[in-house]
Amino acid sequence: MLTSYLSTAIRVSKKQKLHTLLNVIGFSIGIAAAIIVALFAQSQLIVDKHQPDANHVYRVHLDLRSVGVGVRGAIDPRMPQLMQKHSQIKDLLIISRIESLQYSGEPMADIVKVKDQRFKFKKAYVATPNLAEFVNISVLHGDLTQALSQPNLIALSQTESKRLFGDTDVIGRQLEYDGGSYEVAAVFADLEANTHFDFDVLMYLPKLQRGPFSSHVYLKLQPEADFNALAQEMTREMQKRAKNPNFKDIQFQFIPLTQLHFHTNGTVEMKQGGSYLALQVSVVLSTLLVIIASVNFINFNIASAAKRAKEVGIRKALGASKSQLVTQFLSESLLIVLFSGFLGVVIVELALPHFNQLIAQPLTLVYNSLFMLGLVITLTVVGLFSGLYPALFISSFGAKKVLSGDFSRGRSSARIRKITLCLQGAIGVGLIAAIGMLYQQMMLVKQLDVGYEKAQRIIIRELPSELIYQQQGNALLDELGQISGVAGWTLSDTNYATAINGGMHYTWPNGEAYDGMLAVINTGYDVIDVLGLKLITGRGFSRDYTGDWYREQQNGEAHVAILITKKMAHLAGYEKLDEVIGVTVTVPRRKLTAKVVGVVEDIRIGSVNNAVQPTSLMLGYADGETANVVLKIAEGIDPDNVITAIEQVLAVHLNRRDIEVQSLNDEFLAAHKNELYTLTMLSIFSPLAIFLTLLGIFGLASFTTLRKEKELAIRKVLGASRIGLISLVAKEYLWLSALSMVLAVPLTYWLVGEWLNRFNERINQSIWIYGVAGLLVILLTWLTVVLVTYKVASRRPSSALRYE
Incomplete structure (x- = not known):
């Protein structure tokens, strides 16, 4: 039985080449996009989940929006320290840039000398000795806890150790600075990329008593702790102690460690985090691609149902049950989706290197059992979802009605074709307009006048x-x-x-x-x-x-x-x-x-x-x-050509070759990489979504116009001209396209407006974009109908009426 289903499915696919081709193109693009976005989403969502007790660790932020500063992830640690003995707090970690200590009255040297060569530490921090209880860190040499427990001891990352000494086995080596020296007590492996922690030098945190300083504070809470309630309690305690009346509106926030990646975008952070907006945009658009491909498949099958009607009628007359027919049509759907899935994986392998360059991340596709199982389940679900309604719809045809020729002339059949074309057009108008607005907003963000010049x-x-x-x-x-x-x-x-x-x-x-x-x-x-x-x-x-x-x-x-x-x-x-x-x-x-x-x-x-x-x-x-x-x-003058000369001058005057010299424009782009990520995702997936939508309109308009072949042949026999036939058919579809525009614009306008409200600086929605989107859909539908009608009207009437 299964062999029969598969052979029939292959035969039908060969017979309906255009139908099959459009579906395979749609599904393969949608599946490829879904796989790439799944890899990107995984890289964003697993950040810091490998840390010890990650689900119970929170970082303390300070909400300073009431005084015009925003939410900061670096705070004075004295208030959290006062609450360290709270029953819901198991442990507390403090980690701070050594530059922050200059305001506390106990600055620490960050420029050292090795064999008469001066170096400035890269990413140097002080931390409490319990760092390893919060950060998954691999110590290669020495004792990290000891390095963080005594003054003038230091721990270096593998990369920093090689930069300073050319080796990693450097325990006991000295780093001299004006007035003293540090002794290397530990060398640790470079941190993994999937963490917001980013340090190369670690030192002892002094007993600071001379004033406040800025630091990152992490709390490890009891499993049953309510972190929101604890943050409110800490806020109330701070407000009681605050001498400055401006602090009365300041609040503490606890951010879960596993979500910090999307909350670390500021000058106080160890490194720039990810963009939740870019993740949302990519997930929504890739999901939309799969949905559009599925909707296209459903619409194509319903629109071309008459081609299978006689087959259904004959098989029912020969004793086939409805369940057997449903299984047959579902097997055809699964065959197309599985084949498209294979092509989708091929597309991913070809496109992934270019995608990695665009987002500056090394994503890889690993063919393990989990991926294969997930892919098969996803393809099966998509195949069943896409094929179920057409299978039930086509298999419900009555044998007597179909074989007598009444099926294709029913009002319900024409109504279904018009509704599906109208909905497809509405999706096209809404999608094109929404993506146009989204792109305009992101370009506004990218090109916004900041009041100073970045170039040159x-x-x-x-x-x-x-x-x-x-x-x-x-x-x-x-x-x-x-x-x-x-x-x-x-x-x-x-x-x-x-x-x-x-x-x-x-x-x-x-x-x-x-x-x-x-x-x-x-x-x-x-x-x-x-x-x-x-x-x-x-x-x-x-x-x-x-x-x-x-x-x-x-x-x-x-x-x-x-x-x-x-x-x-x-x-x-x-x-x-x-x-x-x-x-x-x-x-x-x-x-x-x-x-x-x-x-x-x-x-x-x-x-x-x-x-x-x-x-x-x-x-x-x-x-x-x-x-x-x-x-x-x-x-x-190319700024990059001047940087070499600048570095030579700095080396002569300061005896250092590690001073950071950078184009201000490059620094600006690096600081706004999340906005660029979003723009990149839009530029990749938006054209694909628009292409699949327009492809669906093309296919649907083609199939529904071909349904009028016999009607056009009769009209031609009765004296209708080719131009008259084209005008007759095109007029009907123009009205449907206009109706789809009326349906799409209000809903799209409201949804886009809600999204734009998230931005401080935002565009005004341009009505012309909705007009362009509507005209594009109307023009595509009209051209498709005209071309197909012209082709049908150019044939001899006898070719369409020979069996009547």
């Missing part, structure tokens, strides 16, 4: 502040400015592509005082020219005004000139921007007075999804141990 700019990261923040300049900066192709330079303590480093509380002479922290960028001369800021009124910083540069007097009072953004001027109550020029603001806690010398257009620091913050730029004030130099490269 190079940033030199983390140079000593005391070296570069000098009013008269120095030999290093002078030589950098003289490099061929460099058109100017300035200073900055802020990484414009990621986040603001600090802020201040300003009090304005008109009495305005903002409750939250206002963003401050500590910078140098020529910042307007070098960064391409847009000056609205006033002037920029000038060497002709010696009072512009930050200066502190003996009594502790200080004065500085500042530029402010338009948003800050409006926040301070100055609607007329000229009125704020010359105004002196105060920062009482720092005994600082600042004179406003100019107003610039708003600057968007960090993610383009962030709201614009009111910002000021302060000349010559160094608030940290390190800062950056930004170079402007002349037009027509």
Whole structure:
């Protein structure tokens, strides 16, 4: 029996070549997309699930949105430490960048010397000795717990050990720094890629008592613990102790370790996390591809049902049961889907290397038993889902009605064909319009004006502040400015592509005082020219005004000139921007007075999804141990060609070859990789979804038009012209296509609007996109109908009526 079903299925597939080809194309593309997205989703969803007790570990975040900062994953650990003895908390881990300790009063050296060569540590952190209880880490040499338990001991990653010493067996070796040395006590294997942890150097966490510092705090809770309730309890305790009234609205959040990958996108993170939006877009579109292929299959089978009607009638007359006919049609569906699955796997193998390049991730297809079982089950489910309704529909034909010729002339049959074509057109209009809006939104995010120029700019990261923040300049900066192709330079303590480093509380002479922290960028001369800021009124910083540069007097009072953004001027109550020029603001806690010398257009620091913050730029004030130099490269000069010369100058003056020098545009793109991931997913899967939808409309219009072959032949015999026949048929389908547009637009408009509400900066929905989508579907349907009708109308009527 099975052999009979298969042979019949193969015979039918050969006979209905167009039908089979369209289905195989649709299913193979949909299945290939589903496999690729499943691999991508797996790579995103397994992050940190291999850590010890991962399901019971949470990281403490601080919700600072009430003071305009956002949600931060790096906090002062003192409050969590106070609750460490809580019955629901089993253990607590603190891990912090060593740069964060400079604000605590106990800075640690991160520049060391090995055989007269100076190096800066890569990804250096201090941590509590229980790190291995939270992180799955393999120690190659030495004792990691000991390294984290004593001062002046250090643990190195395999890569960092080779960079510094050229070997990994370096226990006991010394790393000298100004005023002391570190001893290597452990070497550990490089961390796996599927974790948000990212460190190469680990050191002892000092007993910090001189002030707050920023760190990542992880809590391991009891299995029965309610993490949301515990976060609320910690929030209430903090608010009781808070002396600053602004802290009354600040809240703690606990983020599960297994979800952190989608919550680690900021300057304080060890590395940039993944994009949940990119994952959602890819999963939705790949699922849509499979659904569209299935819907096409159902519609094609129903539309061409009449071709199988006589076969069903004859087999029923010969005694075939309905269950046997259903099994026959399901076997045909499964055969097409299984063959398409094989082609889909071939497509995956061919496309995966190119896909990996686009997302910069090494995805691989592993043919293990789990994958094969999952693939077979998925294909079977898709085959049964796609084939069940057509099988039940076709097998329900009555033998007498079919064999008497009444089946194809029924109103219900025509109504079904019109409904399926109308729904397919509505899907096409909605999908094309929605993808067009989605693409427009992501392009807005990518091309949003951030208020500064990224192209032709190079940033030199983390140079000593005391070296570069000098009013008269120095030999290093002078030589950098003289490099061929460099058109100017300035200073900055802020990484414009990621986040603001600090802020201040300003009090304005008109009495305005903002409750939250206002963003401050500590910078140098020529910042307007070098960064391409847009000056609205006033002037920029000038060497002709010696009072512009930050200066502190003996009594502790200080004065500085500042530029402010338009948003800050409006926040301070100055609607007329000229009125704020010359105004002196105060920062009482720092005994600082600042004179406003100019107003610039708003600057968007960090993610383009962030709201614009009111910002000021302060000349010559160094608030940290390190800062950056930004170079402007002349037009027509490739920045990559200048970087080599910059590195040579840095090596001569600082005896270091590991200073990070990068294009500001590359840094911006790296900081926004999640938005680019989403755009990449759209560019890959959207055209495929649109193609399958239009393919379905083409096939459905073709089949339904061919159903009119006998009617057209009779009309031609009665004197109808070829043009008249084409006009008659096309008119009916134009109305159906227009109706599909009416059905699709309101629902799509509402759904897209709900999605756009997630963004701070968003497009206005363009009506013309809906018009283009509708016209595209109408045009495709019309062309298909015209071509098929022309072909049918060009035949001799006798070829269609010979058996009547």
